[in-house]
Amino acid sequence: MKAVCWMGKKKMEVQRVNDPKILNPRDCIVRITSTAICGSDLHLYDGYIPTMEKGDILGHEFMGEVVEIGPQVKKLKVGDRVVVPFTISCGGCFHCSRQQWSCCDNTNPNARLAEVLYGHSGAALYGYSHMMGGYAGGQAQYARVPFADVGPIKIESNIDDDKVLFLSDIFPTGFMAAENCNIEPGRSVVAVWGCGPVGQFAIRSAFLLGAAKVIAIDSVPERLRMAEEAGAYVLNDDDGDIQERLNLLTGGRGPDACIDGVGMEAHGSVYDSVKQKLKLENDHPYALRQAMRAVRTGGTLSVPGVYSGFIDKVPFGAAFGKGVTIRQGQTHTQRYLRPLLDLIENGKIDPSFVITHRVPLSKAPEAYETFCNKEDGCIKVVLDPNA
């Protein structure tokens, strides 16, 4: 089959590789019909995630048709149409039993690597470094899906791929980011840093959860425009002090909740760029710092943006001094599949709004570049594995 392989920093390659096989009794094989590039993949592309190896197959936002099942798969059948969540979870550990799917104990064969860096390992993810399990990803024609009865959600209707594909990651991620904000319907003001796909879904989810006002921050005009279309008040990061403008928009209180939907590659400070280049700091917490200072006293900071290592000059005193609640982590994707599919099927939201580019899988390397450089108005790329 064809698959997108990581070949080093800023180097992707479409290769012919073996088709995946069932390796464990609870696996299934999915023939992929749609797959996407995520902002998280850019952290790999830019070389910020440790324990990648040349030849690793990328991709964690995919859906398709079940073509083979392992002997212990009970619920899924060959022919079922499924969306696969990017978090690989066992369904039987302490965390899975509490719906903390991204904290699963039993899916990372390389937990030892993650323990060195993090003390303990969370769930494995598709196509996201050896430390996170080393599983081949879904920017390919087929994928092996472990714990087939635990993760994938079956799509019974003949709704388009485009509308349900993002259940795999960014819609649940944006939704969990908003849910973590403790929104009081009709009262809460939520500020969202980053108007990439995650930010876009966070904005829409905050409204779905009843936010009185959503303020979106970015510096890319078409992304701000897309946020505006959702009803957000937008601030261009290039137009002056964010804190001051947020205060003016909130009667001096500051937002009740701030979402860092940017993560470790935020632009903004030379200090961090230099340190990141010198490998003195792996992450770039510019948005996080702003959000920590801007959030109101007793407010909430919700962090869906990915951080992978160490960060400097975090104004923890600001968070402490204001009694801020911090909530973060990889998304507990499985928790949101059913409720969000219901929202989609009931016409409450159509996630396909975010797609700007459709590209054959064979053109994935170019698509990474376009997406990374935010050229050509690119916000979200969907790859066609059959082209």
Added chain:
Amino acid sequence: MASRKGLAPSKIVVPGNKGVKISRAVTIRKPADALYAFWRDLENLSLVIKHPVTIRNLSDIESHWSVSAPPGDRRVEWDALIINDEKDKLIAWRSREDSEINNAGSVRFEPAPGGDATEVTVTLEYQPPGGKLGALLAKLSGEEAGQQVGDALRRLKALMEVGEIPTTDGQPVGEPQRKKNQ
């Protein structure tokens, strides 16, 4: 289960501080009796020890162990004796005297707070023998051996909690790894 009388005599196999000592713990969502039963049939352990190992039960308290070790794939073998056995709580063993690698160990099963899981704690001690092999084994530092034990416990946890051990061995991969793997 072995009666207390039938147990081999306990004996210090790794004297003083000459040996390498490792302790690792894991919490498994299974009752102690199920975990104890799995472990008490020592041959089961070859399912969770990642390093290729053959374990054969010789009697209720004796087992034969064989692992491959560098250099080359030479095999190191020993007989182990169960020296302490408390049903659903504890199993302790040691190698027979004059083994190539003197070693001893124990596993404890204790209920975790909350009542739906068991804390499993393994302690291993071994004395690298003298000679060339000893030097090599000493290189296999306590840390590395500790990781092996940690891996085995994690694999045991997965096997007991969800019936399979996570793996990526045999999945597709691009060049240059593909060549390396073949």
